[in-house]
Amino acid sequence: MNDDAHETFETEATDFLRMETLEQFIIERQGSFPHSTGAFSRLLRDISVAGKIVNRDMRRAGLVDIAGATGEINVQGEVQQKMDALAHREFVRALKRGGECCLIGSEEHAEAIPIKANSGDGDGEYIVLLDPLDGSSNIEVNVSVGTIFSVYRLPDSSVPPSLDAALQAGIHQVAAGYIVYGSSTMLVYTTGQGVNGFTLEPSIGEFLLSHPNITTPATASSYSINEGNYNSFQRGLKEYIKWMQISDKESGRPYSTRYIGSFVSDFHRNLLKGGIYIYPATTKSPNGKLRLMYEANPLAYIVEQAGGRASDGVMRIMDKQPETLHQRTPLYIGSKDMVLMAEEFLSGNRLHTD
Ligand code: P6P
DSSP states (O other): OOHHHHHHHHHHHHHGGGSOBHHHHHHHHHTTSTTOSSHHHHHHHHHHHHHHHHHHHHTTTTTTTTSSEEEEEOTTSSEEEHHHHHHHHHHHHHHHHHOOEEEEEETTOSSOEEOOOOTTSOOOOEEEEEEEEETGGGGGGTOOEEEEEEEEEOSOTTSOOOHHHHOOOGGGOSEEEEEEESSSEEEEEESSSOEEEEEEETTTTEEEEEEOSOOOOSOOSEEEOOGGGGGGSOHHHHHHHHHHHSOBGGGTBSOEEOOOSOHHHHHHHHHHHOOEEEEOOOSSOBTBSSBIIIIIHHHHHHHHHTTOEEESSSSBGGGOOOOSTTOBOOEEEESHHHHHHHHHHHTTSOOTTO
16 A cells, blocks of 8 residues: 555544544434434433444354354244344343333344333333344354344333333334444434434444435345245246346346345345345245344335335335234335335236236
8 A cells, every 4th residue: 555545544544533423413313303302312322332242242253152052942933043142131231221211022032021110210211122133143154144123102101011012013113223243333223314324433432424314226236035935936026036037238137136144234235235125925934034023114114214115015014013023024125116116016917028
């Protein structure tokens, strides 16, 4: 690296000190947050603290005994990874300690977890639903994974928080976000006023605003799906996939398949570059695999705020009225025109030869 380039690198390397931290960003926008009393700012801080701890432990997975399975089967009937349990514990601890949250719904816990206020404090007014560590089986092969969170307000603070209070349609979310533990660690969230991304600067332990006002391209030329399930896909989806694979220079087809097997990572790439992630109903997962409350809804909120779209192939994800905490849903999410195209094929109104 020549002297000029080195000097530029040095300047940029410390330029981050002039970048806005997550806490500064939240406080500056606190006034625009409905009924803001600073409680939401503190809630998001609590989530980011747990994310930093999970990030720290994740980066040592090959060195300390936190990779691999616990030997337990979680409520999903899936083998629980050690990092799943660790991440769940860290987020519950941070939310309990912060005092702004009155109820937690977690992929790693069968029932909703009421959070009693610290002595003398009023109960928290927020409900947090989360997947503490999605795609965790990828950790032992060093593939990026993520945390997903969804925030609701307690509808009626006069009654003890219950599961019913958590089972609100996605349109009632007051905030949603994810942390992707990738080549860098990023926290991306929305409160309904656009989508902003923050990159963790490890040397100072701060999330810094690196991706302001994220918008997602209306279309692109890649799609994310596990084509190993092709034979169990419904006809319209097979037609859509065949259409994407036809050579057509004008529309940039054939599209490329990009499927990491880690939803947050696939979603994050598609959010920034455009694309569609599809997890449909399959023989093994007749209602789809992704969970409505703490995977589909939060990322649907983000993608819509970024100009994209999220549906179950028929209806808008955020309009679905939940019945249970861990219910699953088919999911088509990403670039708006690509999701609309998928829905057109699924309706039977289009064939790949059209
Ligand atoms: P399959 C991880 O278990 C996950 O929930 C998502 O992160 C990922 O996109 C999907 O499942 C992968 O599922 O059936 O393709 O292995």
